[in-house]
Amino acid sequence: MYRRIRELREDNDLTQTYMAKLLNVNQRTYSRYETGEHEISLASLSKIADFYNVSTDYLLDRTDIKKPYPKSKLPKS
Template identity: 50%
Template structure:
């Protein structure tokens, strides 16, 4: 589920895998493996992806359908 969501979010923004990989400071092939589900996503990377898309990690992992991020304190 998380793999499809990060791909859908990227596609919605018309971004390439390379652009996301550059933002995350990882290789494009590492990011590609995250989207394809062949590699688990470390929580640090998942958190950065959630911040990038202004959503929550819970949304990315399917614990909620609400895309809105949690309020910051």
């Protein structure tokens, strides 16, 4: 997973500082996400997936298909 979030950031010419601001964390924390020294919260993982328009399974290295799944139409409880 950590390799993929770094590759996506670099492929989009973004800085760690930019992504850290997007996730409301400091740059050092984001850097640790990319090296695997710090676990990414589910909320941050979802935000990253939405930002790059990829699935969380892609970020988690469970698939090589980037396309996100269709949004659920189930009513929220």
